[in-house]
Amino acid sequence: xxxxxxxxxxxxxxxxxxRTERLLLRPMTPxxxxxxxxxxxxxxxxxxxxxxxxxxxxxxxxxxxxxxLASTLVMEAGDTIIGDLFLSLATxxxxxxxRDRAMDTxxxxxxLLDPAYAGRGYATEAARELLRICFEDIGVRxxxxxxxxxxxxxxxxMEKIGMRIEGRAVGAxxxxxxxxxDHVDAAILxxxxxxxxx
Amino acid sequence: MSFxxxxxxxxxxxxxxxxxxxxxxxxxxxxxxHPDVAEWMPGRPTSxxxxxxxxxxxxxxxxxxxxxxxxxxxxxxxxxxxxxxxxAEVSEQGKRAQAEIGWCLSPDHQGHGYVTEAMRTLxxxxxxxxxxxxxxxxxxxxxxxxxxVMERLGMVCEAHNRADSLHRDHGWVDGVTYALLRxxxxxxxxx
Numbered sequence: 001x002x003x004x005x006x007x008x009x010x011x012x013x014x015x016x017x018x019r020t021e022r023l024l025l026r027p028m029t030p031x032x033x034x035x036x037x038x039x040x041x042x043x044x045x046x047x048x049x050x051x052x053x054x055x056x057x058x059x060x061x062x063x064x065x066x067x068x069l070a071s072t073l074v075m076e077a078g079d080t081i082i083g084d085l086f087l088s089l090a091t092x093x094x095x096x097x098x099r100d101r102a103m104d105t106x107x108x109x110x111x112l113l114d115p116a117y118a119g120r121g122y123a124t125e126a127a128r129e130l131l132r133i134c135f136e137d138i139g140v141r142x143x144x145x146x147x148x149x150x151x152x153x154x155x156x157x158m159e160k161i162g163m164r165i166e167g168r169a170v171g172a173x174x175x176x177x178x179x180x181x182d183h184v185d186a187a188i189l190x191x192x193x194x195x196x197x198x
Numbered sequence: 199m200s201f202x203x204x205x206x207x208x209x210x211x212x213x214x215x216x217x218x219x220x221x222x223x224x225x226x227x228x229x230x231x232h233p234d235v236a237e238w239m240p241g242r243p244t245s246x247x248x249x250x251x252x253x254x255x256x257x258x259x260x261x262x263x264x265x266x267x268x269x270x271x272x273x274x275x276x277x278x279x280x281x282x283x284x285x286a287e288v289s290e291q292g293k294r295a296q297a298e299i300g301w302c303l304s305p306d307h308q309g310h311g312y313v314t315e316a317m318r319t320l321x322x323x324x325x326x327x328x329x330x331x332x333x334x335x336x337x338x339x340x341x342x343x344x345x346x347v348m349e350r351l352g353m354v355c356e357a358h359n360r361a362d363s364l365h366r367d368h369g370w371v372d373g374v375t376y377a378l379l380r381x382x383x384x385x386x387x388x389x
Contacts, residue, residue, distance in 0.1 A: 051286035093336070093373060094364035096241040102364045141370075142362060167357025171379055172332060174284035174292050180331075183283065189361055 009070055010089050010107070014137045020129045023122065028072040028084060033060055035081045036074065039114045048151040049112065052176070075113075075126045082117040085126055086110035087134065092142065107134040109145045111157070128161045135190045142189050148173060149182035158186040162196050201263070201277075204327055210315045218262040218274060223250065225271035226264065229304045238341040239302060242366065265303075265316045272307040275320055276300035279328060296332040297324050301347070308343070314350045321351065325380045332379050338363055339372035348376040352386055 017026040028036070037059040039045055046052040053059035063072070071088040074081050087109055094102035109130055113123045134143045147154040149168060158165070163186035173183040207216035218226065227246050229235055236242035243249035253259055263275040277299055284292035299320065301313045324330040335353060337344045348355075353376035363373035 049285075092362050092364065095239075095366045097366045098364050106362075164360070166359045167375060169334075169356050169375070169377060170354070172283065172296075172377070174282060174288050174295075176285045176287045185357060185359075187359060187362065 010087065010104075010138045011070060013139070014133055018129060018133060020125050022077055023126055023129070024076040025073050025085065025126060025129060025133075026076075028069055028074050030064060030069075032074050032081060032084075033064060036063070036084055039081075039083060039112065042115060044115055045112060047177075048148050048154065073130075075122065077117065077122060082122060083111065083113035083126070085112075085130055087130060089138075089140065090144075105140055106142045106144060107138065107140045109134070109143060111154075124157050124160050127157050131161055131188065131193060135193050140190070142187060143193075144185060144187045146183060146185045148175065149184045150178070155184060155186070161188075162193060163188045164192075201260075204323065207266075208319050208323070210319050212267060213272075213312060213316050214266040215263055215275065215316055215319055216266075218259055218264045220259075222264045222271050222274075223253070223259075226262070226274050226302075229271075229273055229302060232305055234305050235302060237367075238338055238344065263320070265312060267307065267312065272312065273301065273303035275316060276302075277320060277324065279324075279330060282332065294328070295330065296334065297328070297330045299324070299333055299335050301344075311350075313347050317347065317351055321378065321383065325383055330380065332377060334375055334377045336373060336375050338365060339374045340368070345374065345376075351378065352383065353378045 011027050017024045034056070037053065037056050040053055040059060043052075051062055053062060062068075071086055073085040073087065075083050075085060087107055089104040090106045090108050091103050092106045109127065111123050111127055131143060134140050143163070145158055145163060147158070155165065165184050165186050167185040169183045169185075171180040171182065173181055175181050201217045207214045224246070227243060227249055230239060230241075230249070231243050233242075241252070261276055261278045263277065264271045265273050265275060277297060279294050279297045281289070282292035282295040299317065301317060303313050321333060324333055333353070335348050337348070339345075339358065355374055356377045357375040359373045361370040361372060363371055365371050
């Protein structure tokens, strides 16, 4: 049986590295772990993130898995890694009779920036390019991203790149220091992305 | 999960609610295979045997309750207790902290408020017996009968997702999520 493009792992559908005006994006490799851990070891970086690695070994155990390597990109400015990006395919809800048509048609995005490089629009530039990669190279029909509602910096990026806040789940997410907090979800459809001037 | 550690059956004004047994499945199938019901349900079963097999494989019987009216099964209720999203360091506190609910009623018994009556009792069980702190229900945005039940139950529409759900006949359509917090439910009960 010939392999359809849709069954190719998403990163293999993209010609790396991808360059933007100021950044270079490429899949993460084990050689990047040291620098990426350095960024994740900064407490303000992990304030809103799922996990706060306790050590380098803990970081590698959690973020160095084959699944993570297949869904994490690094962003470089000049020759310096300044953050990482998350891109993973997901299957949205469908009735069972049409499940095969829904498989892997959605992408989930995330981003993380070394605070030393904040305030210059790098994360927005990278996230905007991620959307292009999702719709043009990978070919998904919808892209989503979620965040703690208090993480306004992340939501501003979602809105700047054209995503719509679609949902706010009240008291749905447990923060290690702040307790139960609201969660927001944003989305954009391929048709909306194509229709938008960029 | 199993509902074994709770006391059953529960009685409302007009209904009896209890976990489903294999003896109920023919009646549940009769409801689920009705075209008007299957329109919005995850599956449109056509063969009883295939439906039984799928049910067994997915373990869905363990999350199924039935509603009885005068000794007859008129529909089923769905209750799935799950872990809430948490940051990794506090995951223990999120265990079994939320639940998803759903329902399915025979078209012969619609328009009498039976689902609302049954769900009020099930919501009480979730919050007071199971220790759940947040409930959600999902539906196609076009399933207005279900949305009305959610609103009657005091649930709040928290998400309206554009073209995020694939329907077998209508293609990509909007989906909605409604939610109810234990604190809000208790405050409303006192008011």
